[in-house]
Amino acid sequence: MGSKKLRRSGVSADLCERLKRHQLETCQDVLSVTQVELSRLAGLSYPAALNLQRLVSKACAPAVITALDLWKRKEELCFSTSLPALDRLLHGGLPRGALTEVTGPSGCGKTQLCMMLSVLATLPKSLGGLDSGVIYIDTESAFSAERLVEMAQSRFPEFFSVKERLLEMAARVHLFRELTCQDVLKRLERLEEDIIACRAGLVILDSVASVVRKEFDTSLPGNLTHRSNFLGQEAAVLKYLSQEFCIPVVLTNQITTHVGEKLHCPQWNQTDASFEEDSGFVTAALGNTWSHSVNTRLIVQYEDSERRQIVIAKSPVAPFAVLSYTIQKEGIRLEENMNPESFSNRGTDPGLQPIRVRTGFIFNLPQAAPSTC
Numbered sequence: 001m002g003s004k005k006l007r008r009s010g011v012s013a014d015l016c017e018r019l020k021r022h023q024l025e026t027c028q029d030v031l032s033v034t035q036v037e038l039s040r041l042a043g044l045s046y047p048a049a050l051n052l053q054r055l056v057s058k059a060c061a062p063a064v065i066t067a068l069d070l071w072k073r074k075e076e077l078c079f080s081t082s083l084p085a086l087d088r089l090l091h092g093g094l095p096r097g098a099l100t101e102v103t104g105p106s107g108c109g110k111t112q113l114c115m116m117l118s119v120l121a122t123l124p125k126s127l128g129g130l131d132s133g134v135i136y137i138d139t140e141s142a143f144s145a146e147r148l149v150e151m152a153q154s155r156f157p158e159f160f161s162v163k164e165r166l167l168e169m170a171a172r173v174h175l176f177r178e179l180t181c182q183d184v185l186k187r188l189e190r191l192e193e194d195i196i197a198c199r200a201g202l203v204i205l206d207s208v209a210s211v212v213r214k215e216f217d218t219s220l221p222g223n224l225t226h227r228s229n230f231l232g233q234e235a236a237v238l239k240y241l242s243q244e245f246c247i248p249v250v251l252t253n254q255i256t257t258h259v260g261e262k263l264h265c266p267q268w269n270q271t272d273a274s275f276e277e278d279s280g281f282v283t284a285a286l287g288n289t290w291s292h293s294v295n296t297r298l299i300v301q302y303e304d305s306e307r308r309q310i311v312i313a314k315s316p317v318a319p320f321a322v323l324s325y326t327i328q329k330e331g332i333r334l335e336e337n338m339n340p341e342s343f344s345n346r347g348t349d350p351g352l353q354p355i356r357v358r359t360g361f362i363f364n365l366p367q368a369a370p371s372t373c
Contacts, residue, residue: 003028004026004027004192004240005027005192006019006026006027009059009060010055011055015042030052031053031060035050076096078091079094079096079117079130079202082116082120082155084334086312086323089318094296095248095295096248097246098295099235099251099295100298101250101252101253101284101294101296102250102251103252103254103255103284103297103298104355105301105302108300108302108308109308109332111206112327112331113300113331114204115331116332117204118136118148118173119148119169121201122169123159123169132201132202133199134173134203135176135198135203136204137206139208139211145170148173152169153166154330154331174194181211183211184234191237200247201247202247202249202250203241203250204249205249205250205251208234208253208286209286212231212286231289231293235290235294254284255283256283256285281354282356282357284355291314296314296315296316297353298310298312298313299313301355307326307335308325
């Protein structure tokens with residue numbers, strides 16, 4: 001891809017430095033100028049400039065791979081979530097070299113899942129991990145180091161009983177707080193270098209919607225187009241990096257209200273009739289175009305006051321399915337005795353999949369004793 005850095009394209013360090021002085025740092029930069037201009041800027045002969053462009057073009061061209069090659073590597077191309085039922089449905093776990101989105105209302109455990117995956121990625125391969133670093137881009141200031149440590153100790157008590165292992169795990173999770181669209185773009189521009197420097201095997205962006213929805217008021221003329229362009233640029237860079245380094249990229253998304261339609265959702269029961277109203281329904285934010293940018297979409301939603309659900313709304317390998325879970329000290333815990341045959345195989349457009357939010361919960365709170373004062 002054009003955003004590939006020159007120093008990873010077989011270009012000598014000395015030549016990279018010369019080109020950098022003229023703001024030519026990526027393959028796209030070099031291929032966007034003429035041979036004559038490149039010859040002048042780099043101090044090369046015309047034939048040498050032509051050969052340089054050929055070298056760069058070959059380096060950034062997508063590699064040809066066959067279906068047989070992919071099939072042979074199928075076990076290497078998944079990252080286990082440590083949730084057996086979910087891994088089984090996804091044919092091994094989250095896909096590497098692809099974008100996975102986790103979307104849902106606040107409080108359903110999106111960030112909890114991201115932190116749990118961060119712990120898993122740092123584990124040795126013998127324990128199902130990636131034995132790698134993690135790049136965690138936090139746009140909502142929701143990341144908690146204390147919660148990360150608590151989750152690691154609770155989920156893998158024996159392994160993390162050694163303090164040095166716990167410290168090493170925490171040191172391998174590299175947190176970047178980027179609170180504006182411009183900050184996120186700058187981070188993505190440097191992400192290729194960060195992945196190499198951190199030996200990252202997992203990239204998390206929590207959340208992709210936060211800064212975009214704050215800065216782009218889509219009711220104003222032109223803003224919807226600008227927002228779509230920004231999201232398209234984001235998705236293109238992340239897809240390239242996920243494929244270039246064969247790593248999973250996990251994004252979180254928010255929810256929005258889709259107005260003006262009534263949509264039947266087959267996995268909801270009769271008690272959910274209040275959700276099917278003519279006024280609209282809640283669905284993933286950022287629109288239908290964005291839903292086509294991600295390869296896998298997992299929806300987290302409320303089931304009742306204690307339990308939540310993971311809905312596999314979009315996947316190239318998994319059927320539409322619903323799993324119940326709770327959030328515990330060790331992170332996400334699936335309900336036991338999940339019967340795969342009970343999963344619904346009927347879904348809808350992933351961009352319009354209704355999401356259940358917290359509403360109408362009844363809590364039996366003990367009444368306070370009358371005051372005697």
